[in-house]
Amino acid sequence: MVELQNVSVTYAGGVDALNNVSLKINDGDFAFVVGSSGAGKSTMIKLLLKEIDATSGVVTVNGYNLSKLKKRKIPEFRRTLGFVFQDFRLIPSMTVYENIAFVLRVLDAPLKYIRKRVPYVISLVGLHAKTNSYPDELSGGEKQRVAIARALVNDPQLIIADEPTGNIDPELSYEIVELLKGINDQGTTILMVTHEHDLVRHFGGRIINITNGEIVYDEVVTGTNSEILPEVELAQAMENAARQNHNYPMPESDMYDNSTPYVDDVIAAITSTAANQGGAEE
Amino acid sequence: MKISGIKYLTNQGIENIWKNKMMAFATFCVLLISLLLVGCSVLFYINMNSMILGLGNQNEIAVYVETDTPQERVDEIGEQLRNIENVGTVTYISKKEAYERMQNQISQGKEIFDYINDYQFMPDGFSVTVIDNEQLRATVDAITRIENIQSADSSPQVAEFLRELRRVVTLIASAAIVALAAVSMIMISNTTKASVFSRREEIQIMKYVGATNAFIRTPFFVEGLVTGFFSGAGAFFITWAIYRSVYNIIVAQGMLINAFGAGSIIPFADIRVPCGLAYLFVGSLVGAFGSVVSTRKHLDV
Numbered sequence: 001m002v003e004l005q006n007v008s009v010t011y012a013g014g015v016d017a018l019n020n021v022s023l024k025i026n027d028g029d030f031a032f033v034v035g036s037s038g039a040g041k042s043t044m045i046k047l048l049l050k051e052i053d054a055t056s057g058v059v060t061v062n063g064y065n066l067s068k069l070k071k072r073k074i075p076e077f078r079r080t081l082g083f084v085f086q087d088f089r090l091i092p093s094m095t096v097y098e099n100i101a102f103v104l105r106v107l108d109a110p111l112k113y114i115r116k117r118v119p120y121v122i123s124l125v126g127l128h129a130k131t132n133s134y135p136d137e138l139s140g141g142e143k144q145r146v147a148i149a150r151a152l153v154n155d156p157q158l159i160i161a162d163e164p165t166g167n168i169d170p171e172l173s174y175e176i177v178e179l180l181k182g183i184n185d186q187g188t189t190i191l192m193v194t195h196e197h198d199l200v201r202h203f204g205g206r207i208i209n210i211t212n213g214e215i216v217y218d219e220v221v222t223g224t225n226s227e228i229l230p231e232v233e234l235a236q237a238m239e240n241a242a243r244q245n246h247n248y249p250m251p252e253s254d255m256y257d258n259s260t261p262y263v264d265d266v267i268a269a270i271t272s273t274a275a276n277q278g279g280a281e282e
Numbered sequence: 283m284k285i286s287g288i289k290y291l292t293n294q295g296i297e298n299i300w301k302n303k304m305m306a307f308a309t310f311c312v313l314l315i316s317l318l319l320v321g322c323s324v325l326f327y328i329n330m331n332s333m334i335l336g337l338g339n340q341n342e343i344a345v346y347v348e349t350d351t352p353q354e355r356v357d358e359i360g361e362q363l364r365n366i367e368n369v370g371t372v373t374y375i376s377k378k379e380a381y382e383r384m385q386n387q388i389s390q391g392k393e394i395f396d397y398i399n400d401y402q403f404m405p406d407g408f409s410v411t412v413i414d415n416e417q418l419r420a421t422v423d424a425i426t427r428i429e430n431i432q433s434a435d436s437s438p439q440v441a442e443f444l445r446e447l448r449r450v451v452t453l454i455a456s457a458a459i460v461a462l463a464a465v466s467m468i469m470i471s472n473t474t475k476a477s478v479f480s481r482r483e484e485i486q487i488m489k490y491v492g493a494t495n496a497f498i499r500t501p502f503f504v505e506g507l508v509t510g511f512f513s514g515a516g517a518f519f520i521t522w523a524i525y526r527s528v529y530n531i532i533v534a535q536g537m538l539i540n541a542f543g544a545g546s547i548i549p550f551a552d553i554r555v556p557c558g559l560a561y562l563f564v565g566s567l568v569g570a571f572g573s574v575v576s577t578r579k580h581l582d583v
Contacts, residue, residue, distance in 0.1 A: 049490065079492035089487045093301040106493045108287050150491070 001027050002048065002158065002191065007057030009043050009213075017043035019213040020057070025191060025206075027157065030184040032200045033193045035210035041193045044210065045162045048191070049083065050074050062157045079107060082151025082188075084180075086163035088143040090135040090150075096122065097131045100150045107154055117153060125149045125179065141172035148179055152188075159183065161192040165199060177203055291497070295504025305477035306509055309569070312473040313513035314520075316466030317565055321521055323462055325557070327455035329547055334448045336546025338415030341440045345408040345425055346432040355430055356406045362428050363408055368421045370411040380404040405432060415441050470572050474506065478576040485580045495581050502573045510569020514561040521557065525550045 002025040009018040018040045025031050035041050046052045047059050050066050059066040062080040069077060083089075090099050097118055104114045122131055125145040135143055144164055151159045161180060165173035177192070177199055184190045194200065200207055204223025209216050299306045345363065347356055356374075363372045375383070381401030388394070412421050418441040425434040478485075488498045532547055550557075 075489075075492045075494045075497075077492075078490060081492075083490055089483070089490070091484050091487055093298070093481075093484070102488070103491045105287070105290055106488070106491055106497060108284055110284075111286050 001025065001060070001062065002189070003058075003060040004044075004047075005058040005060075007047065007054045007059055009040075009047065009052065010055045016213050018047070018054075021210075021213070021215055022057075023208065023215060023218070025189060027189055028184070028187050029206055030181065030190045031192070031206040031208055032203075033191065033208045033210060034195070034197060034200060037195075039210045040213040041210055042162070043213075045160060045193060048160055049081070050077060075106075079154060080157050082154065082156040082159040084144065084147045084151050084159065084161040084164045086166035088135070088140075088147045088167070090143060090146055092135050095132050095134055096127060096138070096146050096149075099135070099146060100153050103150055103154050121149045121153045124152070140168040141175065144168055144172075144176055145179065148176070148183070152183060156188065158189045158191065161190065163193055163195065165194065165196055170196075170198075173199055174202065288500075291500040292504050295501035296508060298501055298505045299508060302477065302481065305473075305480060306505070309470075309473050309477055309506075309509050309573075310513050310516070312469050313510055313565060313569055314516045316462075316470055316568075317513055317517035317561055318520060319462045320459060320466055320564075321517055321557070321561060322524070323455065323459045325521065325525065325553070327451070327459065328553070330451050330455065331448065332548055333546040334444055334451065335415070338412070338441070338444045341412075341415060341418070341437055341444070343410040343412065343418075343422055343425065343434050343436040345410055345434045347406040347408075348430050348432045349403065349405045351406065351430045353406075359428060359430060360408060363410055363425065366421065366424050368413050368417045370413045371409075373409040375407040375409055377401045377404040377406055380407055410434075415444050467568075470568055471576070474572040474576040478502065478573065478580065482580040485577060489581065498581065499574050499577055502577050503570050506573025507566050507570040509573075510565040510567065511562055512565075513569065514563070514565025517565065518558045518561040521561070522550060522554070 002023070004021050004023040007018055007021045008016065010016050021040075021044070033041055033044065043052070047054060047066070048061055050061075050069060054067060057067075062077070064073075064077045064080070066077070091102065094102065100121060101114050101118045104117060109117075119128070119131070122128055125148055127142060127145055127149070130138060130142060130146075135146070138146065144167070147164070148159075151161075159180070164180070165176050168176065173196060180190050180192060181203065201224045204221045206218070206220045208218045347359055351359075360372055360374055363369055378401045381404045384404070385395050410421075410425065412418055418436055419438060422434050422436050425431060485498055529547060529550060
């Protein structure tokens with residue numbers, strides 16, 4: 001379970017990365033965290049990994065109150081998590097097997113268990129043939145599957161995936177999220193940060209939109225893969241929620257490349273048009 | 283932690299040497315050079331000190347026994363002298379030997395001895411060397427307190443000069459060794475830092491999966507320990523080769539031996555064991571702790 005209660009983070013330079021954020025993700029949930037660059041997503045991940053401390057508020061993850069967690073208890077806390085990063089973060093000098101087994105070594109698991117568990121997890125992500133390969137010998141998608149296997153191997157309560165599809169081909173992205181969904185079906189809570197709204201639209205689920213350090217949208221939606229919520233409808237729903245919470249338009253920097261029909265593009269376009277019209281009328 | 287865990291971390295440390303062989307080799311070389319610099323300086327100082335002591339040993343105390351002392355008593359005095367603390371060697375010089383020495387010393391006045399032609403007027407004597415030249419005066423005082431001793435002469439100026447020389451040599455050698463050790467530490471520190479820096483991401487990943495600092499540091503400790511041990515062994519064998527070559531040249535040419543006395547230059551066989559142990563111990567220690575300390579900066583994730 002993840003719970004943020006009135007959490008704010010202000011960096012040394014005076015930048016407010018998170019502003020009075022409250023959020024609760026229950027056990028077994030699958031939540032997408034979306035938002036533009038600089039919105040506060042990475043800060044939230046850092047908070048949840050206890051890389052940084054909240055300036056104010058209470059952060060609770062898997063029963064650990066991170067605001068009060070002592071430094072020497074951090075390893076114990078992190079062992080209850082799995083993490084998947086955009087840049088894979090595999091140890092280059094270790095094989096696929098060793099990278100995954102390392103997590104169990106840290107837990108001081110019996111050798112017999114490691115020998116049984118690691119091949120099982122490797123087969124779950126479909127990399128049995130690559131067991132003895134080094135990360136350099138794998139494709140991006142394969143590396144990310146190894147990262148997922150590593151996140152999974154200690155049977156964590158929560159997996160935090162920070163842009164797990166950011167460095168891989170779009171078609172492989174769906175596979176990765178499918179994999180995470182499959183893990184979620186087994187009862188593991190998944191928190192996935194992403195820029196790729198296509199994926200969010202496709203899979204649906206709980207969507208948390210962070211903008212300028214605040215949660216502007218937090219709803220459960222059905223994915224388009226079940227053809228229930230059309231793209232524009234989802235975009236409109238998110239935009240309405242955002243406008244209810246904020247009276248400012250989306251930053252222009254987020255009015256990006258037209259070739260990528262992200263939800264944010266739609267939102268920004270609508271918001272910008274509305275603002276321009278309002279300005280013209282005045 | 284279980285034994286299998288300790289075995290795993292130890293193996294990881296050894297495997298890491300091979301996996302990061304370029305950085306391990308750089309660390310090995312820097313450690314080897316540093317150990318050689320400091321080790322050779324220490325050996326040079328030890329030999330300088332030994333040579334000064336050798337000079338001191340040539341600073342004899344001439345002990346004269348009262349002329350009418352019976353031979354039995356003279357023998358007793360010899361024993362008493364040997365029992366004095368700080369006395370190195372005691373050589374008996376009979377009346378006859380003393381007479382001959384005097385003849386040799388006064389070579390231009392040999393005619394005088396034609397008239398005397400009897401050594402019985404000469405006192406029995408002893409030539410005494412001391413172990414520690416610093417305590418020459420106290421030793422002379424102890425000798426003069428023995429009954430039937432007429433006088434005990436030494437050269438306190440020589441002792442004083444040697445004391446000063448030793449002090450200066452110690453000072454210069456200590457400063458040089460400290461400076462070399464400092465430079466070596468900086469070199470070693472930079473090399474181990476570079477070695478660890480190249481693996482900082484690896485350390486961060488370990489932190490993310492919940493590894494404790496001790497768990498992360500242990501392989502680095504083993505890696506540094508093994509690298510340092512081999513550096514120490516390498517430095518020892520190089521020192522051995524250099525030392526033996528220099529020693530053989532000095533002995534073969536009889537250099538310094540006459541001035542400082544035989545045995546003042548220490549043969550390598552006499553210092554082989556402590557020298558080897560010191561190299562291995564210091565090499566392993568510096569390697570292991572240098573490696574562990576360098577990880578500290580990257581552990582705060």
